Amino acid sequence: MNYKIFHVVMLAIVLVSCSHHHETEIHEGHEAVKIQFAAYSNEFELFAEADPFVAGQPSNILSHFSHLPSFKALEKGSMTIRMAVNGKETTQTLDKPTRKGIFSFNLTPETSGKGQIIFDILTDTGTFQVIVPEITVFGGEEEARHAEESAVLSKTNTTVFTKEQSWKIDFATGLPSKEPFGQVIKTTAQILPAPGEEMILTAKTNGIVLLTTNYVLEGDSVSKGQLLFSISGNxxxxxxxxxxxxxxxxxxxxxxxxxxxxxxxxxxxxxxxxxxxxxxxxxxxxxxxxxxxxxxxxxKGQNVTSPMTGIVKQLFVQSGTYVEAGQSLLTITQNKTLVLHAEVSQKYIPILGSIHSANIRTLPNNQIYTLEQLHGKVLSYGKITNSDNYLIPVNLQIDNLGGFVAGGFVEIYLKTLTQSQALTVLTTALLEDQGNFFVFVQVTPELFEKREVKIGATNGVKTEILNGISAYERIVTKGAILVKLAQATGSLDAHSGHVH
Structure with a gap:
């Protein structure tokens, strides 16, 4: 069995109104205590709401399961819940979800005390397990009510974003990383063909260009030895x-x-x-x-054939053009290996030798690649300048695995080696508002706190966080802008769409 144990767990007791009307007065008997908890394995996120666990009394456990890392709803599979307290175990099995991503269990604990809840999940891909390591079963309702008074969650500057909403969008949460994060040089680089990847064909005799039946056009693919055209002096x-x-x-x-x-x-x-x-x-x-x-x-004259397999980059002649020996006819490029030529300020000279990698962002589609993904390497960096250009050149070599076009430009983040550790988050987690940066910190998987952070350097993929959050606080890494929009509406019910 492929068991995966929890990574993070939260436990809270909240006060939930089950009234369907937004009234100023809350009538007695319409309030119910709810506990919430979350747990993570390598494959699943669990978020559950339950009635307080009281010995001898039934409790409904509304469990939301999301696949990881996609954070999409678990739509198929059977599940068994096991509540183990003081050596006694209460179980229930559901053959399928109660609704998309949601399993509604009903358990009656036999005894009070500390225990754990284990979810055994069976899907088409295998058997998995998520564990909530610590739960409390109270001896009576009065004991549960006292526990509630000291465990109500603060909702200051928070936004409700239900699992049903997050399942519909590209959404994810994650923990910040503590990792080496050196100085980053952001600049623009021109894409050039690597040496030997491009060749210019020249005329070897005087004459008139005669194109073959298969007309050669810029962008055409050609093979080695293919006849392109001839030059005739007749x-x-x-x-x-x-x-x-x-x-x-x-x-x-x-x-x-x-x-x-x-x-x-x-x-x-x-x-x-x-x-x-x-x-x-x-x-x-x-x-x-x-x-x-x-x-x-x-x-008939000179036969001009392709010296290598590649693409016709540029034609310098047309049919009927008179050429002389040594004149350029066309350029063929393989477009497999490229050089990224960047120029940086002289102030970076002391750290150029410590550049070990880079992140590369394409301008047309905003796609980011690492130097390692493109099988790249740092070729060289300049040590001197000249009278025509006071910037320092830096050259990287990459394999063209991302549809790069020679002659175009990309944005690059040159990364340097360092021994210092920094707290970093995915750049997609950051929201900017009038020059200030914010993230949404997860209070529960359906409640998020908007918090200001101070940022440092960025490499295009990750950004350094100087203060505002800790390494143990889970944040929204995808879909943060939609959580912000939900906050702007301010009209979402924390339990909208839930099965009670």
Missing amino acids: GLAEDDASVRFTETKNNFEKAVSDYERMKELSKEKIVSGKELLEAKNKYDNSKAIFDNLNENFSL
Whole structure:
């Protein structure tokens, strides 16, 4: 069995009005004491509301279960609840949720004292367990009422956001992290092709560009050795490549014939060794010239083929364009490995050597990648400046796993090594209001306190918290803006949508 034990647990007793009308006067008999508790395992979040546990009296336990880390409702599966107090155990099994994400149990404790509640969960993916480590079963109602007086939750500056609401949105909570967090340099970087990833093809002869049947366009994918177009000198008064090719071919064929004839005559001592050597020298020279032309030329001119598999980045010529030898024809890029070129202020020179990683944010879709996710590394950083630019260059290399486009720009957060520990939260947890920053601290999984925090550095993914919260306070990390909107309405019932 795949048992997972709780991580965090809360226990509170609250006063809940079951009236369906918002009246100034609260009538006697319409109030009921409720206890709330929460527990976490690796797979599930539990939030439950229950009648106070009194020995010999039935208690309803309304249990909300959310998958982790998605925080979506548990919609399928069976569950057994076990209340163990002083060696006596009370159980109940439900074959399916009472409603989406909610299991409503009814238990009657047999004895008073301290105990625990265990939830055994059976789903399609396995068997799991969530434990509430400490609960109290009271000996009578009067004892439970006295406990309530000292355990009412403060609701100052709090917002109700029910589980039914959070299940409908992209929502999550989490604990702050205590981790090394060095100085962060935020800057903009240009995306460049890595050395060897891009190649410019040039004309090797004068002539007119003739495109092939498959017209080459910018953005087309090409394979190594693929014929792109040809350069023909046919009809030109000078520098006709086809004429030069024919001449070279004829010279080579004549040299072959002369050399073969000289070898036969040399056997009969009709020609001297010197004449044979001269014939071989002419043969070797003409062969080298012909092989060079034959590799790149034909009777139609120069055949321009792709030297590597990649993408046509830029075309410099069109069909019918006259080009000269050495003129650029097109650029082919593989777009697999890229260089991020950034420039930073000279004040960062002392810490540039401690840069060990980076977070990279794409500007079009606001997606953030770590340097490790892109199999990247720090290539170099500058040690000097020049008269044209007083900024210091920093270069990173990445694999193009995120749809980056060479020539574009990204925002990067250069992270430095440090030995100091800092309290950090996900940047998505922060809300800004007139220059001040806030987070929503979880009081219960349905009650959140808006609290101001003072922030430090940020690396784009996490932000340092200087004060305002502790490492043991769970906060909203996704969906905080919707909790803020719920606070603005101020009209939500803490138990709206719950089954009583």
